[in-house]
Amino acid sequence: MAKKTEQDWLLDPRGCPGFERHEVVAHREVGPHVHHTEHYHVRLPRRWALVNITDRVEETLGRSGVDDGLCFVSAMHITAGVYVNDAEGGLLRDIAAWLEGLAPFGPDYRHHGTGEDNGDAHLKSFLTNHSLTAPVTKGKLDLGPWQQIFYAEYDGQRTKRLVVKVLGLV
Amino acid sequence: MAKKTEQDWLLDPRGCPGFERHEVVAHREVGPHVHHTEHYHVRLPRRWALVNITDRVEETLGRSGVDDGLCFVSAMHITAGVYVNDAEGGLLRDIAAWLEGLAPFGPDYRHHGTGEDNGDAHLKSFLTNHSLTAPVTKGKLDLGPWQQIFYAEYDGQRTKRLVVKVLGLV
Amino acid sequence: MAKKTEQDWLLDPRGCPGFERHEVVAHREVGPHVHHTEHYHVRLPRRWALVNITDRVEETLGRSGVDDGLCFVSAMHITAGVYVNDAEGGLLRDIAAWLEGLAPFGPDYRHHGTGEDNGDAHLKSFLTNHSLTAPVTKGKLDLGPWQQIFYAEYDGQRTKRLVVKVLGLV
Structure with missing residues (x-):
């Protein structure tokens, strides 16, 4: 097994090269209350990646209509x-x-007894966390000026999904 | 102080052996809006444990009625x-x-000046995080096929609580 | 570059010395539903700090009126x-x-090619996480008896902001 190097990572500070499509899986409105849910389908061209999905999330927020x-x-x-x-x-x-x-990354995880070789990926997901919540105020993600939302892929080169759910008032 | 070994951990990929009961602490309904809150009481039989509580959370979701x-x-x-x-x-x-x-785990934490010996537990809780949010769509936890919810105990053998709060539309 | 020592940290288990003010940035009410959003302005007197903001968050909760x-x-x-x-x-x-x-903390981060020297701060934020959600039940933060909310500063001595958003039923 070759040693992992920095070249194994796809690092994109601006966009998400492997983004395939969004899918609206649910949309409910009760008066001014909206619950809007999408799944994203992504397929990163390398096994490990850190890619920026802020624009995608802003687009979902726009489709939700939540203020x-x-x-x-x-x-x-x-x-x-x-x-x-x-x-x-x-x-x-x-x-x-x-x-x-x-x-x-390496061969020595007990998880590999199942035939997998991605033990590192399961542990890396603890360090970045697997999910996040962002506040929405006045129709925008209420983030600081340098805060961007990243997707971290630790076992790519196949199609994976994210879920984005926006809850709020129009 | 004996060195900690793998045998010190209770690891259960399917269930939560120390689960005692759930307690509904609040339930509010305003039209189709529901806020449902439960506390779980658990007492893990070993000091350190990783146990699966997905079924318990699904049961709470069912009791809430949230879609x-x-x-x-x-x-x-x-x-x-x-x-x-x-x-x-x-x-x-x-x-x-x-x-x-x-x-x-070890004797050298400054926190132990209080008489405690669980400094490791406080730090481990940063690595797993102490809480999570899961999306609910079409009456189910909107998790991927391999995603399960685990409770991580780092100072067990006594009764502890979790809080589960479901907010949404019926 | 001097080696960092424990004395570089401001550690306050009870309060937040650098808290300047809260700012209500949005407040919406629709029947019994409230969305209340504040920004906190803090300026920690040292570069690294762990300070207790639980009382501040309880005050925000009180201003929101959420039950x-x-x-x-x-x-x-x-x-x-x-x-x-x-x-x-x-x-x-x-x-x-x-x-x-x-x-x-140290000189060897690639991020420092931008002229910054805070690469450590970006990584530390993964370990503590940069945000949290707390449940509100019966008008109070539904925390355990030992759970307190801390702000972790890794690049202080200048004004920074936090966002606190309370959503719920009065």
């Missing part, structure tokens, strides 16, 4: 995660190296 | 956590070993 | 975090030392 509420975003797999951090290329390399240092 | 919304789950102690990951026995052993490696 | 719902708290910067843990001074020292061990 004030909460936006929940989660990977639907346990070998991936989502997190909020800075969209700076050097930092993405720092994060990738740090994740690899604390939860290294 | 679409959010389900918040949290340990009510700072020496425990909840997380989403895979229900695979080998992986539970990997997670336990990883937690122990990054936040080891 | 049952969720309270979302987040740093609006990626060099800070919020977390729930115990208000014990020795433990704060353990947490600071642990964060420093797993995500050390």
Whole structure:
């Protein structure tokens, strides 16, 4: 098994190259109350990746019509995660190296007794967390100026899903 | 102080052996809007444990009657956590070993000046997080096929509580 | 660059010395439903800090008038975090030392190519998480007896913001 290197990671501070489509799976309105749920389908071209999905989430927020509420975003797999951090290329390399240092890819996980080789991915998902909540105020994600939403893929090159649920008042 | 070993952990990929009961602490309905809150009482038979509470949370969701919304789950102690990951026995052993490696049990925490010996537990709770939010869509937890909800106990053998709050539309 | 020591941290188990003011940025009421949003302005007197903001969040909850719902708290910067843990001074020292061990301050981050020197802060924010959700039941934060809400500053000595959003029924 070859040693993992920085080149194994797809790092994109601005966009999400493997984004395939969004799917509206539920939309309910009761007076001014809206619950809007989408699944994203993504297929990252490399096994490990950190990619920016802020614009996608903003688009979902726009489709929901919500003005004030909460936006929940989660990977639907346990070998991936989502997190909020800075969209700076050097930092993405720092994060990738740090994740690899604390939860290294390798052959020695007991989970591999099942035939899998992604034990590292399950542990990395603890470090980034697998889901997040973002506040929505005045029709926008109420994030600080440097806060961006990232999808973290730890076992890619196949189609995976995220769920985004926006709850709030129009 | 004996060195901690893998045998110190209770690892159950399917159920929660120490679950005692649920307690409905609040239930409010305003038209189609429901807020339903339960506390779980658990007493894990070992000091450290990773146990599956997905079925319990699904039961709470059923009692709430919510069709679409959010389900918040949290340990009510700072020496425990909840997380989403895979229900695979080998992986539970990997997670336990990883937690122990990054936040080891031992005598050298300053917190032990209070007479406690659970400094490791407070740090482990950062790694798994102490709470989570799960989306509810079409009457079910909107989780991926391999995502299960686990309770992580880091200072057990006494009764502890979790809080589960379901908010949404019937 | 001097080596970081424990003395670099401001650790306050009871209060938040650098709290400047809260700002109500949005308040909506629709029948018994309330969405109340505040930004906190804080300026920690040291670069690294762990300070207790539970009382501040309880005050925001009081201003919202919410009886049952969720309270979302987040740093609006990626060099800070919020977390729930115990208000014990020795433990704060353990947490600071642990964060420093797993995500050390130092010159060798690629992020520093931008002129910044806070690469450690971005990584520490993964360990504590940058946001949290707390349940609100019967007009109070539904926390366990030892659970307190902390703000973690990793690049202070300048004004920063947090966002607190309370959603629920009066």
